[in-house]
Each structure stands twice: as structure tokens, then as C-alpha cells.
Amino acid sequence: MARDPATVSELRKAAEVTDQEVDAAVDAVLADLATEAFPLAKGWALDLVETLRTKTRAAEALTTDKPAWKRNMVQTAILLANPIKG
Template sequence: MADELTIGSLLKSKVITPAELSAAVGAYLMDPAAADFRFGEGHVLDLATAVDAHEPSRRALADPKATAAFKRTMVQTAIILARPSKG
């Protein structure tokens, strides 16, 4: 069942902390090719794949007029919607 959970549901159930989410967003913004990010409790998410899979985030990141804050929010949204693996 853990494979079916999103980062958002794990955050809501306090398995993943807001600080971990913020660290994941920061890691992606520092290196958009970033791959595996390890959250607590052994959850792993390929950040680059998660953001690439979320079309609105891809568009925002490609938009030269988008602010840094908006881009950060869109990356966070993509990560929240993503489904990590356990391991």
C-alpha cells in the first residue's frame, strides 16, 4: 500500500515532515537533474522524474516570466503529487 501513497498523503499522516518536503524542493531547485531523494521512513522519490511528470510544473519552470517563488511552488506541487517508492 505504501507504493500507492503520495508524498502529500505521507505528509498529511506525518510520515514525512514539512522540513523534508522543503529540503526535497530545495534539492531539485539546486540540481534539476537530481534523482533519488530519501525521505524519512525509507521513502525515495526521483525528483527529476516527479517534476517532469507534472506538466504545469514543467511549463512554469520553462517560463522566463515566472517568478522564483512561483517556480518553487510548482516544484513543491509536483513533489506532493508524486508517489515515492519504499526502500
């Protein structure tokens, strides 16, 4: 059985993605959800629109007026996402 590409969390543990790069992706989502190909780190890219589309709890959090909740849910969605090497 083929394994899915690494998640952002796994790449972070392997030191291929930094906390600052994850924070930058979260900031990009909160600033402009239309960002699709976000350059994450060292050749890794993340489709932020697709990430939020597949993580409905994070998408729902964006409609609230609770900034900390939005940020935490978006960060969780990004950490669980599978970036593309490119």
C-alpha cells in the same frame, strides 16, 4: 483495483514525511534537477526527475523568472508524487 502508493501529501498527513523534508526536496529540485533518487524520509525515496517529467506545469514553471511560482509549482508536484519505499 490496486491503489497507487501513497502520495507525499498523504504521507505528510500521516506524519511519515515532515514539511521540512518536503522543503528539502523542493530545494533539491531548484538547486539541481538531475537529482533522481532523493531520500525523502524514513525509507521513502522520490525520483525528482520523473516527478517533474510527469508534472508538466511544474516543469514549465522552472523556465520562468518568477521564483515564488517555481517553488509553488515544484512543491505541488512533489506533494502529488508517489515515492518509493526502500
